[in-house]
Ligand code: FA5
């Protein structure tokens with residue numbers, strides 16, 4: 521019998537989600553195993569603590585206004601995930617290289633924006649949607665193929681902006697920045713941050729907020745003024761709105777000093793016991809730092825090669841032992857063949873790895889890269 525789980529009232533079996541011989545499906549078991557874990561609904565987990573703290577900010581500033589959803593099923597239609605939020609048909613995020621498809625019409629949501637249109641149609645005008653989202657992506661300390669977002673949405677009608685002397689779009693943009701700066705202040709107190717202009721198909725103007733962390737500017741959220749078409753399509757002609765999507769792990773990494781995104785998935789008591797409900801910003805004490813082990817692999821790529829496919833092979837074999845995958849060399853020879861050399865960093869958060877086990881993992885990576893990715897190992 522196949523594993524059966526239930527999320528938000530929807531029953532999901534492994535065979536619904538993972539079908540190795542179906543070319544319209546690209547969901548591996550490593551991803552299926554994360555569905556239903558809903559880290560954001562655990563009270564004593566950094567993501568659950570952060571979610572509650574963001575709820576408090578909105579409850580204090582806008583008592584009773586925002587409806588909260590944190591149990592909407594991550595299996596959604598292509599229409600909800602892309603069409604309803606105006607993602608163009610040729611946008612990269614729609615490709616099998618970027619998104620996990622269950623079949624040609626159904627995906628694992630790649631953002632919580634997938635729920636905007638449905639909630640507007642249901643009559644909600646102010647809402648927060650928290651959930652697990654899924655993306656084929658690179659491997660490093662701030663990217664993971666499953667992470668958590670919180671979507672915020674607020675609709676304005678002419679009475680809201682008429683007295684202000686500015687138009688509805690400017691009013692929404694001002695209110696958005698004020699609301700998010702207030703949230704950042706509430707969560708962080710003083711921290712270095714900056715607004716960056718951005719592009720999203722569903723908002724205009726669009727912005728991203730970056731926070732200075734571990735010596736780099738890290739993007740923590742995207743936001744903007746909702747495209748009129750979305751409002752009109754969903755019964756809100758004559759109004760304006762703002763929307764934002766927060767990356768919960770990114771915020772939690774800064775707040776709790778969590779150095780690696782894989783830690784959120786750890787069930788090691790030395791991690792889980794450090795956090796408790798209501799305690800925002802208790803600094804994580806690393807219980808150990810085990811040595812990394814680097815392994816390089818070089819191969820001639822073919823036309824169909826993509827880095828996301830390579831990263832997924834590495835994750836499929838090494839799981840959370842894969843800390844980082846980086847391209848360290850690339851060249852094209854006189855015959856026009858291109859070679860890539862990748863360095864894989866293996867490291868456990870919980871223990872020392874033996875040479876033997878790493879060599880074995882690397883051997884399996886080499887075999888699978890050659891068999892599945894149509895490349896020639898050098
Ligand atoms: C979005 O997903 C938009 N839906 C956000 C949005 C909503 C914009 C509403 C406008 C209006 P983006 O792909 O940039 O945008 O992701 C949003 C946030 O998720 C990022 O700022 C980052 O904090 C986080 N994020 C993105 N990819 C990853 C990843 N692989 N691992 C962890 N966090 C990630």
Ligand code: MG
Nearest residue numbers: 728739741742
């Ligand atoms: Mg972004």
